[in-house]
Amino acid sequence: MxxxxxxxxxxxxxxxxxxxxxxxxxxxxxxxxxxxxxxxxxxxxxxxxxxxxxxxxxGGSKSILVVREAKRKEKKVAKSKGNGQTKAKGKNALKAKGGISKDGKCFHCDKSDHWKRNCPVYLEEIKKAKAVGASV
CATH class of the missing domain: 1.10.8 (Helicase, Ruva Protein; domain 3)
Structure with missing residues (x-):
């Protein structure tokens, strides 16, 4: 017009x-x-x-959702060498920085025959604290 x-x-x-x-x-x-x-x-x-x-x-304008299964990366693990330990290869291998000492020192009582989680003094204090907390 x-x-x-x-x-x-x-x-x-x-x-x-x-x-x-x-x-x-x-x-x-x-x-x-x-x-x-x-x-x-x-x-x-x-x-x-x-x-x-x-x-x-x-009805051709409906959305279609396509789902695909994601590819997974598998970690390669070496076979056991008879001592029950396995080694991981590649980037995912964890390395101990300082090693684990079997004869460590207790951080609670400073004795060298056990660790804090096994310290009889520490465990006794925990039991007492629970008993006091429960009675209050």
Whole structure:
């Protein structure tokens, strides 16, 4: 109508006005059209809209979720050498920094025949603390 009055619209403005006048059910189509910067003439756009409308009636516009099983990386473990210990290879191998001393010193009573978790003085203090806490 505007062209008859002597005011011609550019193709881009005409397409934008046409897409804005569509129903809400065409929002995915409009979003796809704008995201992909598709440049079509009005007759081509009308054909695309008819195809999209046919797909909507068939129910072809439903989303499909594809789930794939992730590939897992397996840790390589060396076979036992007879002493019950295994060695891990690669990046995941843990290395002891200082080693473990079997004849350690108790941090609670400073005796060298046991560790704090086995200290009779420490264990007795824990029992007393629990008894006092339970009675209060």
């Amino acid at each position: 505007l062209e008859k009055l002597g005011f011609s619209l550019k193709d881009e403005l005409t397409t934008d006005l046409f897409l804005q006048s569509l129903l809400d059910s065409f929002k995915p189509f409009v979003l796809n059209f704008n995201m992909n910067e598709i440049n079509k003439t009005l007759p081509q756009l009308l054909g695309m809209l008819r195809t999209a409308e046919g797909d909507m009636k068939k």
